[in-house]
Amino acid sequence: MTNQVNNKYEKEIQRADYEHHHPTAGAMIGHIVANLTIHSLKIKQTALFAPDNTQLFLNQFAKDWYCTEQNFIWELSQSLRDENDLVPTTQKDMQEYTGLVEDASIKYQSGSDQLFDLVKDFDSQLLYVTKGITLAQKEQHFGESKQLEQLYIWVKAQIAQGQLFLGHDIKEGLYIEIEDGDDE
Template identity: 45%
Template structure:
């Protein structure tokens, strides 16, 4: 097969995996979110003002480095499992579920920090799905890696919320109760 045919076959398989879904497909979303979050952290580091800029500047290098380490580790792990990984900007943009807005760099620093915390929280939703599917598919190394990433992000959410003086769950996703009021 030519390189173009191989790439088209990869795209076809990725589309099929996203509709199934598989642990590899959901992990593709995790990779895209990690990639975009690193860009957003850098933007906040450069533009945040006020007290929150101190926290962001203290944490930014660690956040970017840790996210990059997990990004590389997960990519390598997926490839060793025979899974395709997103590699183009177009794929990262398509698979990322985080929202990006260039105007946000002019928001108050505390708002930029809160946005980064909410992005961590959004990423947790994909972790839970990838962990469940990974267990079903017997991909325990992937499960353990994502559990480690989940633990790290939860600790960073707590640190950021504490800095902002927020309750841990403020602004975060919470399941709605489906209780019947009969």
């Protein structure tokens, strides 16, 4: 029995490695689940440690952010299973697949710096979400595509809330794709 389990797990590892080097909707959603997992931990840390008036903002939004991200993790994981895609489920998976950076020392920064870090992470997640939408549509994984579109809409709204609270323009300090001009 153990040999059979080990063989199945080895095939899963090989498949995951292949799919992360030849992106599929499932692999991209695995990255999204990992990002949401790490981001929700960062939300909790910031909500507990951010000083000054940022604490008032977080008292209003952090719990909803955390719970909403946990719901997306659950729903996207179920969709991965339903499409026979691989589902990241371990801390090792989350650390390996996330595109976000954890830093425990950030809790000693100003409240606005901590909040802006969360906003930038929301923005970083959009890169994965838009790629995931494209791949899910291409592979006709319409349920995954719809969930990712809902996540995209929600993340954009959270970026706007955070940026407006910080007194920033909505795009200030966020990722801007630069066109290379070679398309002529």
